[in-house]
Amino acid sequence: MPEASQGDVTYGFAPGQRVRVKTGDPPGHIRTPAYLRGKEGVIEDRQGVFRNPEELAFGKTGLPKKPLYLVRFRQHDVWPDYSGPGADTLSADIYEHWLEAI
Amino acid sequence: MAGMPGPHDIGGKKFGGGQGGGAKNAGAVPRGEHVFAAWENRVDAMQRLLGGGGRKVYCIDELRRAIESLPPKDYFSLTYYERWVRALDMLLVEKGVLTRAEIDGRLAALRPR
Amino acid sequence: MAHDHDPPAPVDGGDHPPTEYELLERALRELLIEKGVFTAEDVRRTIDDWDTRTPANGGKVVARAWTDPEYKARLLADSKAAIEELGFDVGPAPQIVVLENTPQRHHVVVCTLCSCYPRTLLGLPPDWYKSKEYRSRVVAEPRAVLKEFGTEVPDDVEIKVVDSTADLRYLVLPARPAGTEGLSEDELAALVTRDCMVGVTNASAPG
The missing domain is CATH 3.90.330.10 (Nitrile hydratase alpha /Thiocyanate hydrolase gamma)
Structure with missing residues (x-):
């Protein structure tokens, strides 16, 4: 598992922690898919720290870097009408500034 | 200003329906394999030369942003590399590498008469 | 500007007149090569390199x-x-x-x-x-x-x-x-x- 901090960036969440994806739909270039906004999941892994794509998309530096997490969701939490087994999951990479603790 | 998700943001999206509702999941996944045309390979190569490596004109997030900013009606009516070449055109002008007049002039010269 | 273009068509040795997008690809590529942003050889080499990735x-x-x-x-x-x-x-x-x-x-x-x-x-x-x-x-x-x-x-x-x-x-x-x-x-x-x-x-x- 990656360290709790990388360079001068510190991870705010740890694997196993429950989180909610923030809602809202700011204009611009967003890498958090709309279908996951407002959904609750669990931090599966720390994926590293990266320049913020929302800023890189407009020619800025994207600094300071942002922590990125793999977040796991139960399919039944993402899709109320999900027809598959309860154990099915979905994971996506989500930046820390799109996550809040619950 | 909050907007609608862009045309690219389609995880779980249902299509059609309109005001009366009745939107449905997209149909079966099209499975045809297509051999890339030479011009498509060249677009891919130009993208790599401009967006990666040493001669960076723009970064991948700028390319994505340009693609997402295509009019929604164009996003899925264009093919993949048609979207890419439109985005390259947009970014090259935005970055001042080429001017609109240069591109239009060259297009006019190339267009079959 | 005197400029020698290749014959206008076919763009791909294909069986159709070039589409607007094929023309745009060619226009951008020619202009970028003329300005020295990259060379025609760079384009060929990049395609060849990616052909090995399968x-x-x-x-x-x-x-x-x-x-x-x-x-x-x-x-x-x-x-x-x-x-x-x-x-x-x-x-x-x-x-x-x-x-x-x-x-x-x-x-x-x-x-x-x-x-x-x-x-x-x-x-x-x-x-x-x-x-x-x-x-x-x-x-x-x-x-x-x-x-x-x-x-x-x-x-x-x-x-x-x-x-x-x-x-x-x-x-x-x-x-x-x-x-x-x-x-x-x-x-x-x-x-x-x-x-x-x-x-x-x-x-x-x-x-």
Whole structure:
């Protein structure tokens, strides 16, 4: 598992922690898919720290870097009408500034 | 200003329906394999030369942003590399590498008469 | 400006007049070459380099993992380093993460926002991977989509969809098919298809 901090960036969440994806739909270039906004999941892994794509998309530096997490969701939490087994999951990479603790 | 998700943001999206509702999941996944045309390979190569490596004109997030900013009606009516070449055109002008007049002039010269 | 163009058509030796987009490709390329942003040779070399990146590369990684447990452990712990061990250049970024299919869990990879794909190991993504049908549906009804690919995942096996939205790329390590105990690493590599490394199919034994 990656360290709790990388360079001068510190991870705010740890694997196993429950989180909610923030809602809202700011204009611009967003890498958090709309279908996951407002959904609750669990931090599966720390994926590293990266320049913020929302800023890189407009020619800025994207600094300071942002922590990125793999977040796991139960399919039944993402899709109320999900027809598959309860154990099915979905994971996506989500930046820390799109996550809040619950 | 909050907007609608862009045309690219389609995880779980249902299509059609309109005001009366009745939107449905997209149909079966099209499975045809297509051999890339030479011009498509060249677009891919130009993208790599401009967006990666040493001669960076723009970064991948700028390319994505340009693609997402295509009019929604164009996003899925264009093919993949048609979207890419439109985005390259947009970014090259935005970055001042080429001017609109240069591109239009060259297009006019190339267009079959 | 006096400028010698190639004959205007066909752009691709094709059977149709060039479309607006083919013309735009050519216009941009010519202008960029004239301005010295890159050369025609750069374009050719880039295409040639990417022609060597095919799913066979991913297949070699998978076959090694199937035959060498220590390699598999390294591949799962630090995918990029283990892939580079085999001589493949995965570039500085994005990072590659290998997802292991097990008797309890089947992975399938998508990029709902665009077309993120482990290109350095698999080459260019197929059309279906970039289609609105796959991107919109596989996250919400993966079992139905996999069925279209002929893949039935039993209900007691978890399907884990991975949406590669950001700076990582995912490659599925499929399960080694039963009945392949006698095969060499090269023979095994030949069983590893592009589709099973995306997770829409399983690897299957020959015949």
